[in-house]
Amino acid sequence: xxxxxxxxxxxxxxxxxxxxxxxxxxxxxxxxxxxxxxxxxxxxxxxxxxxxxxxxxxxxxxxxxxxxxxxxxxxxxxxxxxxxxxxxxxxxxxxxxxxxxxxxxxxxxxxxxx
Numbered sequence: 528x529x530x531x532x533x534x535x536x537x538x539x540x541x542x543x544x545x546x547x548x549x550x551x552x553x554x555x556x557x558x559x560x561x562x563x564x565x566x567x568x569x570x571x572x573x574x575x576x577x578x579x580x581x582x583x584x585x586x587x588x589x590x591x592x593x594x595x596x597x598x599x600x601x602x603x604x605x606x607x608x609x610x611x612x613x614x615x616x617x618x619x620x621x622x623x624x625x626x627x628x629x630x631x632x633x634x635x636x637x638x639x640x641x
Contacts, residue, residue: 572606577614608636
């Protein structure tokens, strides 16, 4: 019985020391408009997130350049929606980072698909 308690204590200590306690950023996800006919027609941009790259309408970008490109498309091509396709190779931290960049862009609605 004593050796079992020692093993449990060592496992508990291992998992406590190997885990991270940093908080991920909070991301608000709002509900969609629900087919409101009074809204203007949305012009979407297609964003694909995978483990090794980020594609916006087929062009490869970094997270730092994403917000500037979204703003450019919003003003020049009247893009007011982003459809985000998340590959299964993308990590949850990459998704959170991308959502935070998209959240800074005002007037852009977001839809996440797989």
